[in-house]
Amino acid sequence: MKTNYLNPFPLPQTVTSKQKNDLVKLTKKIVKATNIPNNSKEITDIFQKIDKQVYALYGLKKKHIKAIEDSL
Numbered sequence: 001m002k003t004n005y006l007n008p009f010p011l012p013q014t015v016t017s018k019q020k021n022d023l024v025k026l027t028k029k030i031v032k033a034t035n036i037p038n039n040s041k042e043i044t045d046i047f048q049k050i051d052k053q054v055y056a057l058y059g060l061k062k063k064h065i066k067a068i069e070d071s072l
Contacts, residue, residue: 012057019057026050 026046033043055065 015057019053023050023053026053 026049029046030043030050033039033046036042055068060068
C-alpha cells in the first residue's frame with residue numbers, strides 16, 4: 001500500500017498514552033479470545049469497546065456514530 005492512499009484519511013491529532021494502552025489491551029484480548037471456541041459474544045463485546053474508543057479519538061457525536069453503524 002502506498003502512503004498516498006492514506007493521505008485523504010484523517011488521523012486523530014493527539015492520542016494519549018492511556019488511549020493507546022487501552023486500545024493495545026483490547027487488541028490483545030481479541031487475539032486471545034479468537035483462540036477460544038464458541039467465544040463470539042466476548043469477541044463482539046471487545047470490538048464494540050474498540051469502536052467506542054475510536055469514536056472518542058475522533059470526537060464523533062452520537063448522530064455521526066449512528067450514521068456509521070447504520071451503514072455497516
